[in-house]
Amino acid sequence: MKTIPDLISAVYLLHSGFDKLHIIILLKTSSLFYLIKITSVFILLVLPITGAEAQTLPESHTEEAKEALLDTISRLDERYFDAFNNCELETLREMHAQDLEAIHDLGGGPIGVKELMGAYKSICSQSIKNRRELVPGSLKAYPLAGFGAIQMADQLFYKAEKEDEEKLVGRGKLIIFWKQTKNGWKIHRMASYDHGP
Numbered sequence: 271m272k273t274i275p276d277l278i279s280a281v282y283l284l285h286s287g288f289d290k291l292h293i294i295i296l297l298k299t300s301s302l303f304y305l306i307k308i309t310s311v312f313i314l315l316v317l318p319i320t321g322a323e324a325q326t327l328p329e330s331h332t333e334e335a336k337e338a339l340l341d342t343i344s345r346l347d348e349r350y351f352d353a354f355n356n357c358e359l360e361t362l363r364e365m366h367a368q369d370l371e372a373i374h375d376l377g378g379g380p381i382g383v384k385e386l387m388g389a390y391k392s393i394c395s396q397s398i399k400n401r402r403e404l405v406p407g408s409l410k411a412y413p414l415a416g417f418g419a420i421q422m423a424d425q426l427f428y429k430a431e432k433e434d435e436e437k438l439v440g441r442g443k444l445i446i447f448w449k450q451t452k453n454g455w456k457i458h459r460m461a462s463y464d465h466g467p
Contacts, residue, residue, distance in 0.1 A: 330413040343411035343421050343448065346455055347404060355401045357394035363387055367449055367456040375463040401428040401436060414447075418455065421446040441466055 329335060346365075353361035363383070371380035377389075393400055408424035423444045430436035447459035 328413075328415040330415045336411075336413065339413055339419055340409070340411045342455070343419055344409055346448065347409060347421065347423065347446075350457070351402045351404070354390070357390075359387065359390060359394065362390055365455075365457055367451075367458045370457055371459050373461045373463075375461075376465055397432060399430040399436065401430075402426070403428065418448040418450040418458070421448060439467075 330339070350362065350365050352358075353365070366383045366386070368383060370383045370386065372382075372386050373379035381389075403426045405424035405426060410422045412420045412422075414420060421444070425442055425444055426438060427440040427442070428436040429439045442465040443463055445459075445461045445463075446457055448455050449458040
């Protein structure tokens, strides 16, 4: 953490309920962290964290809006990974922003849409069937006023060769920055990390 905005943003994330591991991931992936830096600095400098006066939250941060957002992000997650599991490459391509950046803790990055779609195409050309599964109850969604939302989730990965029964081959965590555009929700930034057996 090198700057005062970084420090302020980290304090805001802690106050908002983010755990330390997620904050470290965001700090290490500065292109992701930048998205929330300006918003969090503004909130902390203009709106007090504590005090007698009630804070006026944007409409996107009401409890009803948060529940609706969680439902929306859950449906987007299901659509995206159904497409991944079934190698529906055009659907995957549609759901990415043109300026997408994706980071994988084992593969490196960031990479853009072209490289990511090339990786998906390579996976789908193999005889091995790959499947990603969301860990039930792990998906969380946080609104980003005027931009979209942050998704965090735990995930499981399965593989099956030809007609063999699929086997659990790994676990990991996921962060997606969803951008709400006139053409629908798009994946703007994505980090897949903490992979293990």
